[in-house]
Amino acid sequence: xxxxxxxxxxxxxxxxxxxxxxxxxxxxxxxxxxxxxxxxxxxxxxxxxxxxxxxxxxxxxxxxxxxxxxxxxxxxxxxxxxxxxxxxxxxxxxxxxxxxxxxxxxxxxxxxxxxxxxxxxxxxxxxxxxxxxxxxxxxxxxxxxxxxxxxxxxxxxxxxxxxxxxxxxxxxxxxxxxxxxxxxxxxxxxxxxxxxxxxxxxxxxxxxxxxxxxxxxxxxxxxxxxxxxxxxxxxxxxxxxxxxxxxxxxxxxxxxxxxxxxxxxxxxxxxxxxxxxxxxxxxxxxxxxxxxx
Amino acid sequence: xxxxxxxxxxxxxxxxxxxxxxxxxxxxxxxxxxxxxxxxxxxxxxxxxxxxxxxxxxxxxxxxxxxxxxxxxxxxxxxxxxxxxxxxxxxxxxxxxxxxxxxxxxxxxxxxxxxxxxxxxxxxxxxxxxxxxxxxxxxxxxxxxxxxxxxxxxxxxxxxxxxxxxxxxxxxxxxxxxxxxxxxxxxxxxxxxxxxxxxxxxxxxxxxxxxxxxxxxxxxxxxxxxxxxxxxxxxxxxxxxxxxxxxxxxxxxxxxxxxxxxxxxxxxxxxxxxxxxxxxxxxxxxxxxxxxxxxxxxxxxxxxxxxxxxxxxxxxxxxxxxxxxxxxxxxxxxxxxxxxxxxxxxxxxxxxxxxxxxxxxxxxxxxxxxxxxxxxxxxxxxxxxxxxxxxxxxxxxxxxxxxxxxxxxxxxxxxxxxxxxxxxxxxxxxxxxxxxx
Numbered sequence: 267x268x269x270x271x272x273x274x275x276x277x278x279x280x281x282x283x284x285x286x287x288x289x290x291x292x293x294x295x296x297x298x299x300x301x302x303x304x305x306x307x308x309x310x311x312x313x314x315x316x317x318x319x320x321x322x323x324x325x326x327x328x329x330x331x332x333x334x335x336x337x338x339x340x341x342x343x344x345x346x347x348x349x350x351x352x353x354x355x356x357x358x359x360x361x362x363x364x365x366x367x368x369x370x371x372x373x374x375x376x377x378x379x380x381x382x383x384x385x386x387x388x389x390x391x392x393x394x395x396x397x398x399x400x401x402x403x404x405x406x407x408x409x410x411x412x413x414x415x416x417x418x419x420x421x422x423x424x425x426x427x428x429x430x431x432x433x434x435x436x437x438x439x440x441x442x443x444x445x446x447x448x449x450x451x452x453x454x455x456x457x458x459x460x461x462x463x464x465x466x467x468x469x470x471x472x473x474x475x476x477x478x479x480x481x482x483x484x485x486x487x488x489x490x491x492x493x494x495x496x497x498x499x500x501x502x503x504x505x506x507x508x509x510x511x512x513x514x515x516x517x518x519x520x521x522x523x524x525x526x527x528x529x530x531x532x533x534x535x536x537x538x539x540x541x542x543x544x545x546x547x548x549x550x551x552x553x554x555x556x557x558x559x
Numbered sequence: 560x561x562x563x564x565x566x567x568x569x570x571x572x573x574x575x576x577x578x579x580x581x582x583x584x585x586x587x588x589x590x591x592x593x594x595x596x597x598x599x600x601x602x603x604x605x606x607x608x609x610x611x612x613x614x615x616x617x618x619x620x621x622x623x624x625x626x627x628x629x630x631x632x633x634x635x636x637x638x639x640x641x642x643x644x645x646x647x648x649x650x651x652x653x654x655x656x657x658x659x660x661x662x663x664x665x666x667x668x669x670x671x672x673x674x675x676x677x678x679x680x681x682x683x684x685x686x687x688x689x690x691x692x693x694x695x696x697x698x699x700x701x702x703x704x705x706x707x708x709x710x711x712x713x714x715x716x717x718x719x720x721x722x723x724x725x726x727x728x729x730x731x732x733x734x735x736x737x738x739x740x741x742x743x744x745x746x747x748x749x750x751x752x753x754x755x756x757x758x759x760x761x762x763x764x765x766x767x768x769x770x771x772x773x774x775x776x777x778x779x780x781x782x783x784x785x786x787x788x789x790x791x792x793x794x795x796x797x798x799x800x801x802x803x804x805x806x807x808x809x810x811x812x813x814x815x816x817x818x819x820x821x822x823x824x825x826x827x828x829x830x831x832x833x834x835x836x837x838x839x840x841x842x843x844x845x846x847x848x849x850x851x852x853x854x855x856x857x858x859x860x861x862x863x864x865x866x867x868x869x870x871x872x873x874x875x876x877x878x879x880x881x882x883x884x885x886x887x888x889x890x891x892x893x894x895x896x897x898x899x900x901x902x903x904x905x906x907x908x909x910x911x912x913x914x915x916x917x918x919x920x921x922x923x924x925x926x927x928x929x930x931x932x933x934x935x936x937x938x939x940x941x942x943x944x945x946x947x948x949x950x951x952x953x954x955x956x957x958x959x960x961x962x963x964x965x966x967x968x969x970x971x972x973x974x975x976x977x978x979x980x981x982x983x984x985x986x987x988x989x990x991x992x993x994x995x996x
Contacts, residue, residue: 508964525954
């Protein structure tokens with residue numbers, strides 16, 4: 267006798283899927299198609315005149331040294347955000363996992379920053395690091411470090427990385443904590459009986475068992491660094507100084523919205539779309555093979 | 560349920576009141592004025608609203624200049640642009656080229672039979688916003704020019720006589736050295752780096768910013784801000800930065816707060832900053848002409864304006880244009896202009912307002928308040944100092960400022976940076992030319 271539940275209706279599955287499909291079409295496929303279409307056009311700011319220019323927007327982009335520099339900046343930025351974000355939260359999660367008393371309070375506090383909007387996180391850190399008036403700037407000055415991210419590109423990069431990582435650590439922390447708690451205690455005890463110290467237990471038992479979580483977080487963090495950090499950058503450096511924090515997605519916004527160059531901006535978002543598709547495919551095809559599930 | 564006579568009456572008057580409110584035509588005015596200036600904008604709108612019953616001007620703050628312009632462009636594309644939009648001077652070429660999106664002010668005035676003569680407006684201001692046949696396309700509102708502020712108390716503390724303030728960059732350097740030696744943590748900073756140190760530097764020294772009379776004579780213009788004089792000026796600033804005499808504060812007006820807090824002793828920024836400086840500074844300050852390079856012949860010439868004008872958007876109802884016309888007439892009236900000029904530090908836009916202020920003895924009583932207008936009219940404007948009109952200059956200015964930042968951070972040589980700025984900014988001009996031919 268058939269035990270599975272089967273929907274006999276021919277239309278019900280589609281009806282149930284329809285809202286999701288509608289949302290995807292309206293908020294993803296349609297704008298994506300529009301971006302692709304605009305990327306072949308040259309328009310004035312108000313959209314009064316439109317001209318089809320073929321691949322000219324793309325050719326111009328790849329002849330622009332600042333656009334190419336933006337690739338390097340994005341790579342550096344997302345690598346820093348993903349690696350630091352994962353490393354810090356893993357450390358915090360292992361620590362929190364061992365806490366016996368007041369664990370709930372620790373965990374709550376660590377999860378808190380996730381509720382903060384990116385722009386707010388950016389402003390918060392920008393205040394702390396503000397040239398001349400920030401508390402941390404002042405402290406750094408006492409130990410002889412001149413801090414002025416308005417002019418120093420490396421410091422501006424440090425600022426946006428810190429703000430972005432701080433915001434994302436909570437999210438990573440949650441997943442790592444859940445991952446740690448699902449590791450059977452017997453495995454760790456067995457390793458301990460065999461004479462493995464805490465560090466060795468972590469690297470040979472715990473960390474390999476956490477790889478699915480780590481892999482998932484790597485993907486999520488890369489996507490976060492690519493797109494969601496927009497708020498942090500817009501609220502602090504706005505891509506400056508001298509384009510030192512101009513990541514690809516910020517340049518799309520800057521050229522399209524602030525400079526009203528819709529064609530060039532759309533061409534950039536098409537390129538960005540291709541990159542993200544390629545990255546996701548690469549991550550699942552090559553990195554996933556090394557992951558133990 | 561029982562209705563008392565009173566509640567029925569109240570209800571009826573409420574309805575009447577509502578319909579009266581609905582009969583008023585609303586005029587949306589998007590602006591970018593903050594702080595004391597934002598209060599002033601609301602005051603002007605209220606003044607107009609209480610002066611008549613037919614129209615209601617609603618001022619809405621839409622973010623800084625680039626943001627409000629972007630917002631209006633997006634709103635126009637979506638078919639609900641505001642009636643009045645405040646656009647900063649660098650957006651002028653973009654607005655002028657958008658013929659289907661704007662309603663030229665002279666045309667609107669003519670259609671509404673409102674007397675309007677461009678000659679009533681100060682030439683230094685009006686010249687910037689008129690087309691080649693002398694028709695005014697937008698209404699000048701807040702016009703300013705960069706001026707040089709010094710903290711007189713800091714000067715005295717460093718043993719320098721603050722009167723007169725440094726006139727040339729050479730004198731400036733001497734004062735800067737003494738201020739630094741006296742322990743001033745930030746000697747000098749500037750707002751709007753490109754506007755002050757590239758655009759106005761050019762006009763002040765009678766050097767072209769671009770070909771074709773700074774873009775007034777055609778879209779096929781090219782930037783010329785990599786001339787030896789320009790490069791020398793940027794190199795001088797870079798040297799000041801190295802000496803600790805110049806602290807870079809950012810692309811907008813961030814430097815102003817560092818001046819009025821007393822951190823920086825000298826500042827070059829908009830004359831429109833006076834309202835906030837006067838409100839916040841707890842020290843004696845003076846307003847002066849921009850320093851100039853006396854090695855360049857003919858300097859100082861005259862400076863050029865910045866600030867913004869009010870553009871009227873197309874596609875509105877005649878009744879609404881009627882309201883905008885009435886509001887513009889109110890705004891240009893001598894009383895409103897005199898008050899606006901005196902309380903903000905922006906230059907008066909009509910000759911009548913300037914004369915009235917002069918006659919009242921205001922300039923003698925408030926030294927420094929006439930600096931902006933005197934600097935704008937220092938000499939009759941040349942093709943290099945009439946103003947500038949470059950397409951997509953929001954982007955062009957960004958490029959110039961990015962390259963300046965690279966120099967101040969010590970990452971690029973001044974010559975290489977300005978060459979790169981010209982090359983990149985010219986590409987933007989070509990793109991604008993192609994999109995608007």
